[in-house]
Amino acid sequence: MMYRVMLADDEPIVRKALTTLTNWQELQCEVVYVAANGQELVDHLESEKPDIVVTDIRMPVKDGIEVAKYIMEKELPIKVIILTAYADFSYAQSAVKYNVVDYVTKTGAFDGLIAAVEKAKQALKERSEM
Numbered sequence: 001m002m003y004r005v006m007l008a009d010d011e012p013i014v015r016k017a018l019t020t021l022t023n024w025q026e027l028q029c030e031v032v033y034v035a036a037n038g039q040e041l042v043d044h045l046e047s048e049k050p051d052i053v054v055t056d057i058r059m060p061v062k063d064g065i066e067v068a069k070y071i072m073e074k075e076l077p078i079k080v081i082i083l084t085a086y087a088d089f090s091y092a093q094s095a096v097k098y099n100v101v102d103y104v105t106k107t108g109a110f111d112g113l114i115a116a117v118e119k120a121k122q123a124l125k126e127r128s129e130m
Contacts, residue, residue, distance in 0.1 A: 002028055003121055006050040008035040008067065009083065010059040014106065018054065018083075018113075027117050038062030042070055050078055052120045054104075054113070057084040057095070068098035077127065079120035081113070 005024065009015050015034050024031055033048045035041035039061040041053065053071065055064040062070075068080045082095055085106045101123060102116035 002030050003051040003117075003124070004032045004049060005029045005052045005054065005117075006033045006035065006041055006044065006048055007031060007054050008038055008041040008059065008064070009056040010037055011056075012036075014056070014083075022113055027114065028121070029117065038064060038067040041067055045071075045076065045078070051124055052079050052081065052117060054081045054083060054117075057082050057086070065095045065098065068095050068100050072098045077124075079123055081116045081120060 007015065007018050009018065015036070019031055019034060029052065032050060033041070033044050035044065037059045038055060041055060042062060045053075053067065055067050057064040064080075064082045068082065071078050071080055079101045080095075080099070082100050082103045083106055084103055101120045102112065104112040104116050
């Protein structure tokens, strides 16, 4: 099974890095949509039907926390991973109440992203076995 992934970041270089520096095939994932902000991502949730959303925490129009809140309120079966450039996690931790799977700092080569995606896949597997 291939997991459908949507990405959102307002920085073009980060969007490119997310799509090219991660071996999505190896993770049994395919990137189905890349958005420049949270609103664009939300607008395409229904048509793209992702399993996993990787979103920047701070973006114009709609930020990552608002995306996570929207997904939770609509009870969509999507796991959210938040990207943050901030070492201070207090802002990121505010999204815990919206069932965010993990937080990944943008430092380095998104070191935590693979682990976060594996965590999201495991959560999806567990839910499907219920």
